[in-house]
Each structure stands twice: as structure tokens, then as C-alpha cells.
Amino acid sequence: MTTTTEATVSRPIADLDSDGLLGSFPGGPRLVGTKCDRCGRAMIGVRVVCSACVSTEVSRVELPTSGSLYTFTRLHVGGDGVRILGYVDLEGDVRTLADIRENGKSLQPGLQVELGVDGSNWFFAPVSGVNGGESDD
Numbered sequence: 001m002t003t004t005t006e007a008t009v010s011r012p013i014a015d016l017d018s019d020g021l022l023g024s025f026p027g028g029p030r031l032v033g034t035k036c037d038r039c040g041r042a043m044i045g046v047r048v049v050c051s052a053c054v055s056t057e058v059s060r061v062e063l064p065t066s067g068s069l070y071t072f073t074r075l076h077v078g079g080d081g082v083r084i085l086g087y088v089d090l091e092g093d094v095r096t097l098a099d100i101r102e103n104g105k106s107l108q109p110g111l112q113v114e115l116g117v118d119g120s121n122w123f124f125a126p127v128s129g130v131n132g133g134e135s136d137d
């Protein structure tokens, strides 16, 4: 007697297939994102699957260059400096971990920040002309 068993092997889906988040767009370097063509969810990075509805109908988009600082921390690294990391909420409901530069401003949650590019590095810094405080827009 022969028994045939068909096993379904699950394979991991490559969710994030880009190692760089900075891309070239007509307006200049921007963070690369993905937008779901089915549910409209925006995500950071190049994705092949929507993290909300699991659709594979997704498109590469450029993410907004401005957002608000959700929270941040200062990392004292070695003896020579401080690295500031923070979560930035971009317009369009995308939150990303990013290097934060103070540019002489006082950081606080809710502060409006914008993308800056320094060579191949990217960061967020307070929007020029903003002296801290929360914005209500």
C-alpha cells in the first residue's frame, strides 16, 4: 500500500527587498516608500507585500520630506559625541526611526522636522524657522 502525502511548505515572503532607503526622484533624494494599490497603506522601503492587507499590488513611491518628531533619545557613543535617534511621523501615516540633528534647536515631541541628506546619509532636522513647540497643522 502506497500513501502519498503532499506537504505544503511555507516559504517566507521577501518583505523588504531594498537595503537602501534613499532614492533619486525628480525633486531630489527622497526616502523610498511603497503604497498599497488596494488599501492605500503607505510603508517605508520597497515592499512586495502590503503590511496591512497582504496585497501584492503595491507601487514604489517617494515619501514626504516632512513630518513631526514622535520621540527621541540621545546616545552617548564613545567619548566624542552624541548621536540622536528619533521616531518621525511622516505625513501619510508612516513612522520611521531616523538620525536626528538639532541644528541649534531644542528638540521636543511634536516638533516639525524635515528630511536632510548629507552624502549617502539621511536624517531629520527641525524645519527652518521653527523654534520648537508643537504645531497644530
Ligand SMILES: [Zn+2]
Binding pocket: 036, 037, 038, 039, 040, 041, 050, 051, 052, 053, 054, 055
Ligand atoms: Zn494594503
